[in-house]
Amino acid sequence: MTLTLMIQGTTSDAGKSVTVAGLCRVFKRRGLSVAPFKPQNMALNSAVTPEGGEIGRAQAVQAQACGLLPHTDMNPVLLKPNSDTGAQVIIHGKALSNMEAQDYHAYKKRAMSAVLESHQRLSEQYDVIVVEGAGSPAEINLRANDIANMGFAEAVDCPVVIVADIDRGGVFAHLVGTLDLLSATEQARVKGFIINRFRGDIALLQSGLDWLEERTGKKVIGVVPYIHDLHLEAEDAIDSRQQLNDKVIKVAVPVLTRISNHTDFDVLRLHPQVDLCFVGKGESIPPCELIIIPGSKSTRRDLEYLRSNGWDSDINKHLRYGGKVLGICGGFQMLGKTVHDPDGIEGDAGSSTGLGFLDMETTLGSDKTLRRVSGQLIGSGAKISGYEIHAGISSGTALNTPFADLGSHKDGSRSDDGQIIGSYLHGLFDESDTRNELLSWAGIAQVEQLNYAGIIESNIDRLADSLETHLDIDELLKSSPT
Numbered sequence: 510m511t512l513t514l515m516i517q518g519t520t521s522d523a524g525k526s527v528t529v530a531g532l533c534r535v536f537k538r539r540g541l542s543v544a545p546f547k548p549q550n551m552a553l554n555s556a557v558t559p560e561g562g563e564i565g566r567a568q569a570v571q572a573q574a575c576g577l578l579p580h581t582d583m584n585p586v587l588l589k590p591n592s593d594t595g596a597q598v599i600i601h602g603k604a605l606s607n608m609e610a611q612d613y614h615a616y617k618k619r620a621m622s623a624v625l626e627s628h629q630r631l632s633e634q635y636d637v638i639v640v641e642g643a644g645s646p647a648e649i650n651l652r653a654n655d656i657a658n659m660g661f662a663e664a665v666d667c668p669v670v671i672v673a674d675i676d677r678g679g680v681f682a683h684l685v686g687t688l689d690l691l692s693a694t695e696q697a698r699v700k701g702f703i704i705n706r707f708r709g710d711i712a713l714l715q716s717g718l719d720w721l722e723e724r725t726g727k728k729v730i731g732v733v734p735y736i737h738d739l740h741l742e743a744e745d746a747i748d749s750r751q752q753l754n755d756k757v758i759k760v761a762v763p764v765l766t767r768i769s770n771h772t773d774f775d776v777l778r779l780h781p782q783v784d785l786c787f788v789g790k791g792e793s794i795p796p797c798e799l800i801i802i803p804g805s806k807s808t809r810r811d812l813e814y815l816r817s818n819g820w821d822s823d824i825n826k827h828l829r830y831g832g833k834v835l836g837i838c839g840g841f842q843m844l845g846k847t848v849h850d851p852d853g854i855e856g857d858a859g860s861s862t863g864l865g866f867l868d869m870e871t872t873l874g875s876d877k878t879l880r881r882v883s884g885q886l887i888g889s890g891a892k893i894s895g896y897e898i899h900a901g902i903s904s905g906t907a908l909n910t911p912f913a914d915l916g917s918h919k920d921g922s923r924s925d926d927g928q929i930i931g932s933y934l935h936g937l938f939d940e941s942d943t944r945n946e947l948l949s950w951a952g953i954a955q956v957e958q959l960n961y962a963g964i965i966e967s968n969i970d971r972l973a974d975s976l977e978t979h980l981d982i983d984e985l986l987k988s989s990p991t
Contacts, residue, residue: 510988511631511632511633511635511636511637511638512636512637512638512986512988513546513628513632513637513638513640513665513667514532514637514638514639514640514667514668514670514985514986515640515641515642515661515662515667515668515669515670516528516529516532516639516640516641516642516669516670516672516703517642517645517646517658517659517662517669517670517671517672518642518644518645518671518672518673519645519647519671519672519673519674519683519684519686519687520644520645520673520674520677520683521644521645522674523672523673523674523683523705524672524674524703524705524706524733525641525642525672526567526570526571526641526741527739527741527972528672528703528705528733528976529545529567529571529639529640529641530545530567530570530571530574530741530969530972531574531969531972531973531975531976532639532973532976532985533545533571533574533575533639534574534575534969534970534972534973535973535976535977535982536636536637536639536986537574537575537576538973538977539982541636541637542634542635542636542637543575543635543636543637543638543639544572544575544577544583544631544634544635544637544638544639545568545571545572545574545575545583545638545639545640545641546568546582546583546584546627546628546631546638546639546640546641547565547567547568547583547584547640547641547642547643548585548586548624548628548640548643548656548657548661549585549586549587549588549620549624549643549656549657550564550565550567550568550584550586550587550588550643551587551588551589551590551596551643552565552566552567552587552588552589553589553590553767553768553769553770553806554566554567554742554769554770554771554772555587555589555769555770555898556568556569556579556896557879557880557881557896557897557898558578558579558580558581558602558881559578559579559580559881560580560581560602561602561879561880561881562580562581562601562602562603562879563581563587563599563602563603563604563877563879563898564579564580564581564583564584564587564602565584565587566742566770566772567641567742568583568584568641570741570742570965570969571583571639571641573965573966573969574969574973581601581602581627582601582627582628582630582631583627583631585600585601585623585624585626585627586598586599586600586620586623586624586656587599587602588613589769589806590767590806591607591767591806591807591855591856592807592856594609594610595607595608595609595610596608596610596613597806598613598616598620600620600623601623601626601627602879603877603879604877607854614653614654617654617655617656618654620656621654621656621660621661621664624656624661625664625665628661628665637986640661640662640667642657642658642661642669643657643658644657644658645658645687646658646659646669646671646687646691646695647686647687647690647691649690659691659692659695662695662698663694663695663698666698667698668698668699668700668987668988669695669698669699669700670699670700670701670702670703670730670985671684671687671688671699671701671702671703672702672703672704672705673687673702673703673704673705674705674706675704675705675706675707675732676705676706676707676708676735680704681717681720681721684702684704684721684725685721685724685725688725688727699727700727700728700730700984700985700987701727701728701729701730701984702721702725702727702728702729702730703729703730703731703732703733703980704718704729704731704732704733705733706733706734706735706736707732707733707734707735708734708735711732714732718732728981728984730980730981730984730985731976731979731980731981732979733975733976733979733980734975734979736971736972736975739968739971739972740775740779740964740965740968741965741968741969741972742772742775742965757781757782757783757784758782758783758784758797758798758799758948758951758952758953759784759786759795759796759797759798759799760777760783760784760785760786760797760798760799760800760801760951761786761787761788761794761795761797761799761800761801762774762785762786762787762788762800762801762802762803763787763788763794763800763802763803763815763818763820764787764788764789764790764803765803765805765811765814765815765839766805766807766810766811766814767805767806767807767810767811768803768804768805768811769803769804769805769806769838769839769898770803770804770837770838770898770935770936771803773803773804773837773935773936773937773938774801774803774938776938776939776944776959776961777938777944779959779961779964780944780948780957780959781957781959782948782953782956782957783948788820790818791818792818793819793820793823794820794823794824794827796827797827797832798832798833798951798952799832799833799834799835799951799952800823800824800827800832800833800834800835801834801835801836801837801840802815802824802834802835802836802837802839802840802841802843802844803837803838803839803840804837804838804839804840804898804935805838805839805840805843806839806855807855807856808839808842808843808848808855808861808871808873808901809848809850809855809856809859809860809861810855810856811839811843812843812848812861812862812863812864813861815843821864824864828866828928828929831928832928833928833929833930833950833951833952834866834928834929834930835929835930835931835932835947836929836930836931836932837931837932837933837934837935837937838897838898838899838932838933838934838935839899839901840931841903841921841922841931841932841933842863842871842899842901842903843863843864844863844864844866844867844869844922844929844931845863845864845865845866845867845868845869845870845871845903845905845907845931846862846863846865846867846868846869846870846905847860847861847862847863847870847871848860848861848863848870848871848873848901849870849871849872849873850872850873851872851873852873852874852875854873854874854875854900855873855900866924866929867905867907867922867924867929867931868905868906868907869903869904869905869906869907869908869922870903870904870905871901871902871903871904872901872902872904873900873901874900874901874902875900876900877898877899877900878897878898878899878900878933879896879897879898880896880897881894881895881896882894882895882896882897882915882916882917882920882934883895883915883916884913884914884915884916884920885913885914886912886913886914886942886943886946887911887912887913887914887919887923889946891942891943891945891946892940892942892943893913893915893934893937893940893942893943894936894937894939894940894943895934895935895936895937895939895940896934896935896936897933897934897935898935899933907922907924907931908922910922910923910924910925911923912930912931912932913932913934920932920933920934921933921934927950930947930950939961939962941958941959941960941961944956944959944961945958
């Protein structure tokens with residue numbers, strides 16, 4: 510009989526995603542077939558599955574921890590915000606429509622059907638399903654028709670573990686307050702607590718742990734120490750940590766309001782020859798060798814935002830001084846002359862003037878391209894792989910000098926002067942051949958090798974080692990909360 514175990518958190522970024530990834534690897538080591546699951550995810554970082562669906566990137570990493578390829582059943586509902594009050598709703602990997610918050614709230618009952626269908630299919634295939642909640646289960650205004658936290662746990666009758674981040678402070682208030690705001694039946698299914706990111710002497714925490722167990726009647730299943738330099742792709746927050754050597758180039762990435770798949774740059778942040786900086790609102794793009802315009806869930810609005818920060822002028826100056834520019838997905842579309850959205854796919858219908866560096870225009874449509882691809886760079890023949898997630902179709906003479914040959918089609922564009930490259934591919938830096946060529950193009954004379962896949966695997970193992978040491982794994986594998 511399949512065990513479903515749900516990991517919820519007291520807040521966003523409490524450690525749910527990494528805890529699920531680590532537990533997936535721990536259970537896999539024990540010889541169990543295990544799969545990750547997130548009923549509803551709200552994120553602009555997404556991945557494409559082999560069957561051509563779209564899920565949150567965190568679930569793709571968790572699938573890797575299980576030794577599996579990602580599948581749409583692992584994240585049946587994905588919300589990709591395209592405004593402060595609305596989002597694109599993706600069900601079983603395919604975009605359904607754009608909905609305002611109130612409309613989606615009314616749609617949740619139907620979304621729950623998709624969630625339960627996916628959970629049932631996974632239950633028929635795996636010994637253990639490790640479920641990640643979203644945000645906090647104690648959001649009072651979101652309790653009605655909840656499908657992301659306790660609403661799902663109640664529907665499938667699974668035990669719950671609540672994670673809190675002690676590094677933020679207030680961990681006991683977070684845990685007690687969260688538990689107190691749950692209903693009686695929800696409280697009953699809470700198996701216990703995990704305290705995450707602890708620094709210091711555990712003996713100094715013991716009196717608090719004793720009090721917590723006495724106050725709540727719930728077990729502290731473990732206290733996980735702060736794991737320094739743990740590198741796993743983040744679900745939301747941009748990670749800017751890096752370690753550099755003395756032979757570096759500077760790469761600047763302007764942070765757009767709806768930046769998508771900023772995990773594209775994780776491998777650059779880990780490269781010892783790349784000084785990667787994210788440029789925020791009101792900041793100028795600093796002198797650098799390479800500017801990367803990232804993907805966006807709202808290309809036309811982010812074009813306006815780019816101009817409002819003066820980044821268009823910074824990019825023009827950068828090119829005049831011989832710098833290089835790379836546009837990825839929405840950033841590639843911005844490099845053209847015009848972006849059309851006749852049907853209001855990403856907001857108000859209309860057209861926007863692009864940056865004009867490439868002779869092309871893009872029209873957004875209702876059909877979204879979702880595919881994993883591989884091929885070679887045109888010219889060098891270097892191996893390239895990645896995934897496409899975009900609603901636009903580009904056309905123009907700029908596409909006569911493509912960036913890559915993907916077999917079934919050509920991708921992207923190179924400018925005649927060699928200073929500008931555009932590509933629809935996310936994850937293009939993950940492939941070492943492409944990464945090395947792009948860094949050489951940007952100005953590194955001799956590029957050092959970096960085993961990015963090995964780094965991710967070793968970090969999943971480090972995380973699993975810590976959880977095995979500091980959590981009561983046998984307690985987690987019990988099907989009952991008590």
